Amino acid sequence: MSAVTSRSSELPFTLRQLQLFVAVAEAGSLTGAADQLLLSPTAVSLAIGHLEKALGETLFTRQRSRGVALTSTGRFVLDRARAVLHTADEFLQDTRVGPDRLTGAVTIGCFQSLGPTVLPILLSTFTERHPAVEISFVEGSQDELSQALEQGTIDVLVCYDFTLPAGSERARLGTRDPAVLLPGGHWAACDLDTPLDVTLLAAEPYILLATPVTEQHALKVLGTLGVEPEVRYRSTNIETVRSLVGRGLGWTLILQRPAPNRTYEGLPVVTRVLRGDAPPEVVVLAWRRNRPLSRVARALVEHARVVVPEAERRSDRVHDAAAPASVVEH
């Protein structure tokens, strides 16, 4: 509704006309400008004439064999014309590929639980590499994000490989090992470096992280290990789940292991990897196969493909250093 009338109506002049006008003003003659622009004097003469008619003002006085001279209003218009052409140039520079500097915008969608571990490294290194690019992200549920990817609202999506719909291209970023989260004082909260047989926990109350994807994933993993958990509480907030576990109200299965072994309440929790056939889940950067990636998005994919796995390896070494006797296989 914001009715800017001049936007709905046609502009009475052309960028081309302004271009030629400035060229003539700088050259001092139509012919000179025509030579520089590889045009015929005719084209230049007509363009200037049209612009003058459009504005209803005389821009140049014509001295037959001495070229042209700017009128007073011509000088006035010259300044403004330069301003318009300048923003048009800027538009082009920002929009098209520059020789050195990558410009544009890219929006990352990121599955909620992966945000804290993937987005920081991605944003910081990419911004450092391409400071002129406007990078932003959206966190959300799998549904929201795949819809946004479909709509083009986001360029790429950080998520687990197994959640990807058909028609997705992907780049592998890293893996997440499923693990059991236990309260600090639990009977199994010892020998943290040895895998745990989860069937021993089957009878104890289970705290379910109830977001659409994680819920099904946890139940499926436990199912393959022969466990049907006794769900006591459900929450869509991972920190609520951790806090409930910290209170000794149950145990849970998690893919994301925050560095601190404390809940928001300050209570201790521990993680133990699973014994048996529980494969690590693959984290990927995904995009629609049928839709061409923007230049900036392509750069982001190439960047992420290198930087994120490297960061994950460094992160694992930190984990290993914290648990030197670990037998966890990578």
Add this chain to the structure above:
Amino acid sequence: MSAVTSRSSELPFTLRQLQLFVAVAEAGSLTGAADQLLLSPTAVSLAIGHLEKALGETLFTRQRSRGVALTSTGRFVLDRARAVLHTADEFLQDTRVGPDRLTGAVTIGCFQSLGPTVLPILLSTFTERHPAVEISFVEGSQDELSQALEQGTIDVLVCYDFTLPAGSERARLGTRDPAVLLPGGHWAACDLDTPLDVTLLAAEPYILLATPVTEQHALKVLGTLGVEPEVRYRSTNIETVRSLVGRGLGWTLILQRPAPNRTYEGLPVVTRVLRGDAPPEVVVLAWRRNRPLSRVARALVEHARVVVPEAERRSDRVHDAAAPASVVEH
């Protein structure tokens, strides 16, 4: 030589395309934008397609029956496109006639000796009336100024009517009475309110203001009064002439009477009007008959036609008040 390559080459997009792009982004669909712009969806579709091809990026994702959605780079481009259209709008607003506010530029040429009395009143009142107009002036000799007027470098010219070349349109601004300038102690420096018979001065040395126009004018006026002056010194600087007179080195004929009755050296001088057939010279605002005046210049002429004569009348009343017994006829 300042080679901005993008200026000499053609821009790969159109203001029209940006216009339609923004409209579609705001409407959310090609059809909606087409309706608002009174266009067919075809035109809009093609324009968007061309813009996308020109930039090499996809701006919208098309959801068949739900319109279109901006991509990430689409949002990026949208901001820049709005910026370009904004300056284009500004260009139009400044350049064409606005509904209320007059904008543009005008340059006044002014005959050197008329500057101090005409320009201040003209500039101050016109700026007050039209604050958005860029008004400027050039002072110079008759030759320089009429050439500038011919070239269009200046829009209008303040000068004496008798100096005007053929083909000039004019608006009367006021008059200047020729007068005799005498040193303070001169035998004729009394009875200032009675006209002076210049033939009585014919034998005394004359100081000639030797600028091209004033020189011939003074000699012509004195000739019609039967006086051929004894030229002792010549100067192109009016204040030098006044100082020489103040020193008692001679007398002169002037058209401009500065308010102070002292020379730069502080010596007293007096003016007396002529007795006989010495008509006042008419000061005019002139422009080329064959060249259309710009909007702003037209406004300036109309303004000057009213304001300057009024100011001259007020100035005369001040003179009269200073010399209440004057018999000078107006």
Add this chain to the structure above:
DNA sequence: TAACATTACGGCTACCGTAACAATA
């Protein structure tokens, strides 16, 4: 079926170049 985008085709206008003309130094 309704809504929307796209493609195909024809008409119109704008832009460009060649050629001829006019005006000035």
Add this chain to the structure above:
DNA sequence: TATTGTTACGGTAGCCGTAATGTTA
């Protein structure tokens, strides 16, 4: 005569509209 701007004319490309087609809710 040489330089420059303008007009006349013809060709090409771009823009627009109508009609038909394809796709999705």
